[in-house]
Amino acid sequence: MKINVRKNVLSDNDQQALTNAQRLAGLGISGVNILASPGAGKTTFIVRLLQALPGELNNAVVEGDVASSIDTDRIIALGFAATQINTGGGCHLDASMVASALDKLTLRGPGFLFIENIGNLICPADFRLGESLRLVVASVPEGDDKPVKYPAIFRLADAVVLNKIDLLGHVEFTMDNFVAGVRAVNAAAPIFEVSARNVAGIDKVVEWLREAGKR
């Protein structure tokens, strides 16, 4: 009984995700689902991408949070298009929430739509939103064992971003352990080392996004 309920929910979600994907593709926009723990630095990372991408692209952001519009306010204040989804208590975005958010943005391509998912390494893995790319952001102070402890979300990543590399040396973190953990579940995803705060390593992610967005 419980399984049936869950299956129906996922199936409806997949259908809506496909509709979102077609809508974005029709506009020449690549949707990028950004997945991470609370406090991994998703918003600062997205801001750095927006600032580094060429000015001729039309980019926008959908911000997911349980509560508050802190992140959306911050992105709009910097001059970028953004809209907020608050889930109340929900632990992930779903495709219908994103569909509603798309209605609130004046979208035109070519460009990227960054969708900042709820801070959570578990629930968001099960819900496609209509994205063409999935970026998992881990951060150095969370420790090098996160891929081993949360394998599902790292398995589904098109790229892994390791943020806060400016804190290497201040915390216990062994890069080889982290890379081995990712590789145990994901052979192909590039791993980018960045410090969003210090704008380090962002260019390589932008280069990858522009190539991956064309596929």
Place this chain on the structure above:
Amino acid sequence: MKINVRKNVLSDNDQQALTNAQRLAGLGISGVNILASPGAGKTTFIVRLLQALPGELNNAVVEGDVASSIDTDRIIALGFAATQINTGGGCHLDASMVASALDKLTLRGPGFLFIENIGNLICPADFRLGESLRLVVASVPEGDDKPVKYPAIFRLADAVVLNKIDLLGHVEFTMDNFVAGVRAVNAAAPIFEVSARNVAGIDKVVEWLREAGKR
């Protein structure tokens, strides 16, 4: 329909949580539910509590993770009693998982049973496990806005532990913002500033636990 299913699940869980609580109380053990983001330092914090608590107490640990037994192995290697729960993909522990874990430990009081929940600031808030105390562990590199973004879990905290204070000055974090965020949803919970890594501030938490455990 969905609401009814959910209500039944919660009701079953509450019943099992009550059974767990009675079982622990009968043994003279205080259950402590430890809630936090991935990588907030829950395990190191628990290790420091175990090391700081008086030797005459009989303490044990239940470790919750989606996958792996890294944390349990670490605690057992240090000479403490521990057992692992792996949820597969589940984003929180529930009372029946904890009941099974209790069967695997040879428990006798007086002492504490620390239950490390899944790294997640959302789902675990809805599920009582049979604990008498709830400790929410936040960490400095996650940022000072976590109480505003995840209010439900901070609202239910009996105490809030701010870990990794050794990183203050290396990241953007304003203590007044953090405290105001906690106080907006929780007027009473003490806020302890600690560095589990450097064994700083642990004594005050131990003192509070010993007082609160008597109630």
